Amino acid sequence: MTVIAHISDLHISNASFDEDMFMQAVTEINNLQPDMIVLTGDIVENGLYVEFQQATRYLSMFEAPLFAVPGNHDSRNLGYQSFEELIGERSWKLTLGDEFTVVGLDSSSPDEDRGHIGTPQHMWLEHQLDECAIKDNFSIVALHHHVIPIPQTGRERNVLSDAGDVLKTLTTHEVGIVLCGHKHVPNIWKINDTIIVNAGSLSSNKLRGKNNNSYNVYIISEDEIEIFLNNVGGEKFLFGKFPRNTL
Ligand SMILES: [Fe+2]
Numbered sequence: 331m332t333v334i335a336h337i338s339d340l341h342i343s344n345a346s347f348d349e350d351m352f353m354q355a356v357t358e359i360n361n362l363q364p365d366m367i368v369l370t371g372d373i374v375e376n377g378l379y380v381e382f383q384q385a386t387r388y389l390s391m392f393e394a395p396l397f398a399v400p401g402n403h404d405s406r407n408l409g410y411q412s413f414e415e416l417i418g419e420r421s422w423k424l425t426l427g428d429e430f431t432v433v434g435l436d437s438s439s440p441d442e443d444r445g446h447i448g449t450p451q452h453m454w455l456e457h458q459l460d461e462c463a464i465k466d467n468f469s470i471v472a473l474h475h476h477v478i479p480i481p482q483t484g485r486e487r488n489v490l491s492d493a494g495d496v497l498k499t500l501t502t503h504e505v506g507i508v509l510c511g512h513k514h515v516p517n518i519w520k521i522n523d524t525i526i527v528n529a530g531s532l533s534s535n536k537l538r539g540k541n542n543n544s545y546n547v548y549i550i551s552e553d554e555i556e557i558f559l560n561n562v563g564g565e566k567f568l569f570g571k572f573p574r575n576t577l
């Protein structure tokens with residue numbers, strides 16, 4: 331059994347960041363003892379170097395290994411450079427044991443809110459997913475921007491500009507789970523055998539309607555995937571349950 335905590339949209343700053351909420355989430359997630367934490371971007375609010383310095387202190391409170399991709403807010407004001415210096419690579423691939431492959435993509439463009447994967451990164455993604463297929467690995471892809479529109483988020487503006495092509499690659503390679511953030515609204519879509527999950531915001535007070543600060547937890551066993559929606563300091567419930575598509 332593999333447990334992954336999916337957090338997103340922390341928005342660490344002096345403005346919209348709720349520190350108490352963040353600290354509560356750290357306690358909850360450390361108690362869960364996940365195998366890894368995936369952070370799908372918008373770690374900071376304005377991409378400022380001082381915000382990333384603050385972020386490294388906050389992120390070090392998590393006990394599990396944490397892997398992050400940048401969001402549109404992170405890439406503002408040369409933040410994509412600060413991200414690389416203080417957080418890590420903007421695109422990456424890692425393997426968990428010899429069974430899972432997790433790929434992180436940078437969907438941000440400097441000083442733009444829209445998402446974009448681009449041809450070089452798309453080709454790199456296809457290559458990684460081809461390797462997963464050869465090794466029969468369960469694949470997970472993480473990126474900040476949603477690849478398909480999310481209900482209850484108003485007018486669609488920021489879906490990936492190359493979403494159609496990316497979605498085709500993800501679904502034809504039978505990616506097990508796609509993790510996204512950005513809209514601050516949790517959601518699950520399933521297309522063919524691919525589960526596409528959005529996490530809400532962990533600690534930003536910019537929330538839509540009655541959405542709470544939340545994070546997702548994935549429990550992947552040999553034959554099924556359970557997805558839990560955990561409201562920070564509140565209710566935790568089963569958000570979705572699916573048979574596992576590949577070994
Ligand atoms: Fe955000």
Ligand SMILES: [Fe+2]
Pocket residue numbers: 372401402403474511512513
């Ligand atoms: Fe965002």
